[in-house]
Amino acid sequence: MESNLPALVLGSASPRRADLLAQLGLKFQVTAADIDETPQLDEAPRSYVQRMAEEKADALADLGSSLLLTADTTVVLDEVSLGKPQDAAQARQMLERLSDRSHEVYTAVCARQGLCSETVLVRTLVEFAPLTPALIDAYLSTDEPWDKAGAYAIQGLAGSFVRRIDGSVSNVIGLPLVETRELLADFGLVAGLRGGRA
Numbered sequence: 001m002e003s004n005l006p007a008l009v010l011g012s013a014s015p016r017r018a019d020l021l022a023q024l025g026l027k028f029q030v031t032a033a034d035i036d037e038t039p040q041l042d043e044a045p046r047s048y049v050q051r052m053a054e055e056k057a058d059a060l061a062d063l064g065s066s067l068l069l070t071a072d073t074t075v076v077l078d079e080v081s082l083g084k085p086q087d088a089a090q091a092r093q094m095l096e097r098l099s100d101r102s103h104e105v106y107t108a109v110c111a112r113q114g115l116c117s118e119t120v121l122v123r124t125l126v127e128f129a130p131l132t133p134a135l136i137d138a139y140l141s142t143d144e145p146w147d148k149a150g151a152y153a154i155q156g157l158a159g160s161f162v163r164r165i166d167g168s169v170s171n172v173i174g175l176p177l178v179e180t181r182e183l184l185a186d187f188g189l190v191a192g193l194r195g196g197r198a
């Protein structure tokens with residue numbers, strides 16, 4: 001049976017995305033797409049993440065008949081994208097701005113097989129509690145802010161920053177599981193959901 005299924009490839013260097021995709025109980029291979037992630041002038045964050053997910057798929061165009069899955073996540077505050085912090089000063093500034101208010105997290109997921117391509121965009125609203133300077137200092141002394149959009153990881157210590165969340169948590173971590181499962185089903189790949197270890 002399994003040999004009739006399309007081979008699934010996750011086009012991502014994010015270990016979080018690989019862990020989330022594994023939760024669907026599907027076998028897949030991982031390969032990273034290296035693209036220029038510079039936003040275009042006046043590009044809206046929603047358009048930006050969709051373009052990024054699709055350009056990651058474009059960059060891995062030679063995967064033959066495999067079903068390719070790529071994604072991009074950004075944190076949005078006042079209509080402005082907060083990407084990954086470049087240094088500690090930028091990470092601090094992001095966390096100060098996120099403190100005591102709500103922001104949006106968008107993830108775009110692109111599934112592509114041959115000429116067939118579908119992209120979904122998922123939004124989660126996250127409200128942070130007030131973050132004191134001491135708390136931000138302590139957080140910056142960990143590894144967590146690095147390589148994360150908005151300089152935080154909801155799945156780690158920053159889980160205690162979150163007062164309220166409206167929407168998908170997996171979307172914030174980098175791959176919305178409901179929408180990804182449904183997207184893969186559109187391409188005939190049904191989540192395994194067998195042999196769980198939880």
Ligand SMILES: Cc1cn([C@H]2C[C@H](O)[C@@H](COP(=O)(O)OP(=O)(O)OP(=O)(O)O)O2)c(=O)[nH]c1=O
Nearest residue numbers: 012013014072073148149152153154172173174
């Ligand atoms: C907000 C938030 C982001 N993140 C991560 C998810 C993504 O890995 C990262 C956003 O960067 P992305 O550019 O979306 O992804 P990536 O560069 O890590 O991987 P690739 O482009 O190869 O797929 O931030 C968390 O892990 N937890 C969080 O709470």
